[in-house]
Amino acid sequence: MAGTLALATACKDNRADEVGTDADYENSANNNTIDDETILVVENDDNAKFLNEAAEMQLEEISLGKLAQQQGTSSHVKELGKMMENEHSQALRELTTLSQSKSVTIPTSITERSKKNYDDLAGKTANDFDKAYSEMMVDHHKDAVDLFEKAANDSEDGDIRTWASSKLRTLRTHLEHAEVAKKETDRTKS
Structure with missing residues (x-):
């Protein structure tokens, strides 16, 4: 018991010697536990940041897609707008479910x-x-x-990695359709 008490006291004394300003504590090279916890928080923040950015994208593409259907003059633009509204609405529903399962609150209106x-x-x-x-x-x-x-390559969360990966084909298809619409509109005189 005396050995344990001495060890505890020694640890306490060493810890007391380490106490300093917040800056000293953050800059401490012997602070492995805090560094590990900080890394964990950063990883979780990256996942939350991705989910939020993805939600913002979905919401913007939905609203712009509706506008394109109303104000677009070419069939390419109107069709692209309809595709954006429909497919990004589906992606937003999936993203909402995924975010709820991760206890991450995502935006519900455009930025x-x-x-x-x-x-x-x-x-x-x-x-x-x-x-x-x-x-x-x-x-x-x-x-x-x-x-x-x-996100598909780097996320530490398997569910986020899988969902992001599953959306890549659709996003690449959207990009191709947008490029076709851009070429068509570039040919048309104002």
């Missing part, structure tokens, strides 16, 4: 950036709208493929 994109597009007419929408869909889907590939 300020998405609202700005929507307003900018809504102010365009005829072929100017078609060109801007098609170009935006190309850019958005290149970004989406990159985001989902990263």
Whole structure:
């Protein structure tokens, strides 16, 4: 018992020597437990960040898809808008279920950036709208493929990895359709 007490006291004394400012504590090289916990939090934050970014993308593509169906003038743009609305709505339903299973709250309405994109597009007419929408869909889907590939390859969560991987084919198809629509609208004179 005396040995245990001495060990406990020695540990307590060593710990007391280590106590310093928060900066000292964060910068401590002997702080393996905190570093491991920090890594775990960062990994969980990466998963939550992906789920949130994916939800924001789905919501934006749905709202812009509806707008394209209303304001688009070419059949390519209207069809692309319908595809975006339908398929991103399905992806959002799946994402909502996945996020709930991970106890992660995701957005349910578009962000300020998405609202700005929507307003900018809504102010365009005829072929100017078609060109801007098609170009935006190309850019958005290149970004989406990159985001989902990263999650499919790097996420520590198997469910997130699997879901992200399952969406890549659809996102690549969307990108191809957006590129076709962009080529068509580029040929049309304003």
